[in-house]
Amino acid sequence: MERVDSHLNKKLFVLLFTVLNIVNANLVHKKFEYKYSFKPPYLAQKDGSVPFWEYGGNAIASAENVRIAPSLRSQKGAIWTKTPINFDWWEVDIAFRVTGRGRVGADGLAFWFTQSKGAYDGDVFGSSDMWVGMGLFFDSFDNDGKHNNPYIMAVLNDGTKQFAHQLDGSNQLLSGCLRDFRNKPFPTRAKIEYYQNILTVLFHNGMTNNEQDYEVCLRAENVVLPKNGYFGVSAATGGLADDHDVIHFLTNSLHIPGQVPTVNAVPGEEQQKLTQEYQDYQKKLEQQKAEYRKEHPDEKEPDMDEWFETDNQRELRQIFQGQNNIFQVVRELNAKLDEIVGRQERTMSLISQTAGGVAPPAAPGQAPPPIGDTIRRHEVDAVFNNQKQIINSLGEIRQFVLELVTRSDTIINNQAKQPTAQVQSVGYDTQSLISEMRDGLNHVKQNVAQVAQKIDQSPSGCPSVSCVSVTSVLVIAVVQLLIILGYNIYRDNKENQAKKFY
Ligand SMILES: [Ca+2]
Numbered sequence: 124m125e126r127v128d129s130h131l132n133k134k135l136f137v138l139l140f141t142v143l144n145i146v147n148a149n150l151v152h153k154k155f156e157y158k159y160s161f162k163p164p165y166l167a168q169k170d171g172s173v174p175f176w177e178y179g180g181n182a183i184a185s186a187e188n189v190r191i192a193p194s195l196r197s198q199k200g201a202i203w204t205k206t207p208i209n210f211d212w213w214e215v216d217i218a219f220r221v222t223g224r225g226r227v228g229a230d231g232l233a234f235w236f237t238q239s240k241g242a243y244d245g246d247v248f249g250s251s252d253m254w255v256g257m258g259l260f261f262d263s264f265d266n267d268g269k270h271n272n273p274y275i276m277a278v279l280n281d282g283t284k285q286f287a288h289q290l291d292g293s294n295q296l297l298s299g300c301l302r303d304f305r306n307k308p309f310p311t312r313a314k315i316e317y318y319q320n321i322l323t324v325l326f327h328n329g330m331t332n333n334e335q336d337y338e339v340c341l342r343a344e345n346v347v348l349p350k351n352g353y354f355g356v357s358a359a360t361g362g363l364a365d366d367h368d369v370i371h372f373l374t375n376s377l378h379i380p381g382q383v384p385t386v387n388a389v390p391g392e393e394q395q396k397l398t399q400e401y402q403d404y405q406k407k408l409e410q411q412k413a414e415y416r417k418e419h420p421d422e423k424e425p426d427m428d429e430w431f432e433t434d435n436q437r438e439l440r441q442i443f444q445g446q447n448n449i450f451q452v453v454r455e456l457n458a459k460l461d462e463i464v465g466r467q468e469r470t471m472s473l474i475s476q477t478a479g480g481v482a483p484p485a486a487p488g489q490a491p492p493p494i495g496d497t498i499r500r501h502e503v504d505a506v507f508n509n510q511k512q513i514i515n516s517l518g519e520i521r522q523f524v525l526e527l528v529t530r531s532d533t534i535i536n537n538q539a540k541q542p543t544a545q546v547q548s549v550g551y552d553t554q555s556l557i558s559e560m561r562d563g564l565n566h567v568k569q570n571v572a573q574v575a576q577k578i579d580q581s582p583s584g585c586p587s588v589s590c591v592s593v594t595s596v597l598v599i600a601v602v603q604l605l606i607i608l609g610y611n612i613y614r615d616n617k618e619n620q621a622k623k624f625y
């Protein structure tokens with residue numbers, strides 16, 4: 124019951140959260156912030172730079188992703204936005220992959236929102252300790268040996284606390300959830316929302332590429348983060364080493380309905396600088412494109428082979444699709460199972476309500492007080508018991524009848540084998556047969572009496588349908604016996620008559 128309750132509670136919470144999200148989505152004004160985002164293709168420029176971002180340490184940016192820390196020992200890297208944000212509330216969607224050959228990996232990846240940019244070779248997942256703001260850690264390695272990693276957790280800091288690596292931050296975390304994010308078929312994703320001092324983290328476990336498969340990882344209220352902070356992602360490896368790749372980082376600013384988005388919050392100078400930077404990048408990109416065309420005059424379009432997949436790719440894709448389908452079916456089954464459990468719970472509570480609402484059962488022989496059409500538990504039990512007893516007795520009767528039939532058959536066979544037997548012996552056989560049958564009939568009678576007694580003893584009687592069927596079965600059994608008896612006598616007589624002709 125308790126387990127089901129907690130399960131239902133969890134479901135309710137998720138439902139409530141979804142509803143709240145839908146309501147929020149309808150009310151909150153969202154604006155995509157390209158200056159605080161990156162995504163493929165052309166994530167990095169030809170010179171390796173990522174527009175509006177700066178990275179360092181062992182991080183490497185390519186057109187497809189940013190490898191924050193590669194799978195080599197003791198690597199550290201980070202990427203940070205160049206400028207602080209100019210909005211109060213935000214939602215960040217990061218898609219990332221943590222992959223490694225080992226069953227266990229290290230150290231992990233961190234998402235940051237801090238007052239100032241962190242280091243590129245710091246002690247906390249590649250970034251600085253004693254930060255001011257929030258770190259969301261994807262901690263792969265189990266330092267405290269509690270078998271609770273990989274773990275996702277949010278840790279707040281006012282610049283005074285050192286992160287407790289040896290405890291995996293278990294004494295410092297705001298909230299968290301135990302989720303495996305390593306070596307998944309699709310990129311794992313996290314949606315981090317900070318709106319009106321409520322911090323929510325949704326996690327997508329990368330088992331499907333379905334946009335709907337986010338789960339709530341954590342939710343915390345009254346969270347105060349620095350104004351105009353920086354976004355960053357960092358990662359580190361240790362003795363064990365995973366690849367830590369970020370595929371996209373998409374930021375939306377969130378605005379309370381009715382409040383005008385603060386477009387010009389950035390000082391004019393800063394704004395001009397950013398615009399200039401953006402135009403420079405555009406120019407650079409065009410130049411690079413022109414150069415490329417000059418260098419490769421024959422090449423018109425990208426190689427057509429890229430449009431086709433190899434056999435292995437196709438097979439892999441089919442496998443993933445199949446898994447996706449299986450996953451969908453399992454999810455539907457799960458939903459149906461939940462529904463059934465719910466129904467059962469309702470039925471159980473109805474039964475217990477009815478059972479709890481009446482007086483103790485009436486004394487034997489006394490009719491129970493009428494309570495509408497409902498059947499009470501002990502009545503059902505009594506009916507079941509009666510049924511069981513009747514079935515047992517029937518089984519016994521059936522055995523007796525069978526025994527009688529076999530016995531009479533043996534006798535007939537014996538007689539057939541001895542055609543020259545004398546009349547006297549035949550007469551003896553008939554006598555013994557009759558006495559055996561009488562014995563059998565007595566047994567049947569006793570059984571019938573027992574059954575009748577049992578039925579009388581039971582407090583609530585038995586359903587009329589069952590009683591009628593017992594009586595008819597008994598009658599049939601007796602009629603059968605009589606027929607067999609009659610047939611045997613008739614046959615014996617016939618044989619005797621036949622013998623007279625020899
Ligand atoms: Ca750890």
Ligand SMILES: [Ca+2]
Pocket residue numbers: 264265266267268269270271272290291
């Ligand atoms: Ca741990």
